[in-house]
Amino acid sequence: MSENDVIDGWRESAKYWTKHSATIRTMFAPITEALIERAGIHAGQAVLDIAAGAGEPSLSIAEAIGPSGSVMCTDAVPKMVDAARDEAKRRGVTNVQFQVCTADSLPFPDNSFDVVVSRLGAMFFLDSVASIREIVRVTKPGGVLGFVVWHKSELNPFCYLVSKVMEKHVKATPDPPDAPNAFRFAEVGKLANIMKQAGAVDVEENVLEFDIAAPISPPEFWTLRSQTSDTLRHKLKQLPEDEQAQVAGEVKQAVAEFFPHNQMRFPAHMIIVTGKKPN
Secondary structure, three states: OOOHHHHHHHHHHHHHHOOOOHHHHHHHHHHHHHHHHHHHOOOOOEEEOOOOOOOOOOHHHHHHHHHOOEEEEEEEOOOHHHHHHHHHHHHOOOOEEEOOOOEEEOOHHHHHHHEEEOOOOHHHOHHHHHHHHHHHHHEEEEEEEEEEEEEOOOOHHHHHHHHHHHHHOOOOOOOOOOOOOOOOOOOOOOOHHHHHOOEEEEEEEEEEEEEEEEEOOHOHHHHHHHHOOOOHHHHHHOOOOOHHHHHHHHHHHOOOOHHHHOEEEEEEEEEEEEEEEOO
């Protein structure tokens, strides 16, 4: 898979991530809070957010650190960056700047940022070691790197319930080892080891258990999942309309237990890995 393939998939997803950005912000707010805490983000710092999508966690970090700090919000897809810029204006967040770029080619001088983070983005770096070396380069000596990635699929019904339904209709083709995908770093220790290879020190890893919760119903959940996932969109296009409707019905039935009072609440497991640039 080339970098263009990865970016093309996200380019197609951009309008849907923008459409569902408020719900996604709510869903992943616990991860943003944990990332801010574990990376020690505080007022007065310069923070770089890589693969920020439609603006999160960049904007929440900018709000948390206040006007004495600054955030550079980046993504490889121009439409995502445009959406993030529009959302910043809507929320009145002024201590944030925007840049289109990829993790392996950051247009910033050495030693530019106190903290560099990526929330659910590192799994899609084409060359993980090269990308994290580049991130280390732009981090100040003693500065912090922080990443959040999905833990194993079987620990996350938000993901595996949909996958099980889709598998009955469209057989999954296994990805090559270490191909960019959501569960590339699902094994404890894998991303931590890559960070060490890339030059980070004091690497620490924690499993974060929380609930992916938002005030949406099962039909709204399916709309969000089927639109924001490039993989799901591709698989659904292979099916006739009546079978697509059948999939939607099966998914709604499969996830019903995680919608108490008709509102989404999935137990979730993710991995937070932090490290530092050597002094």
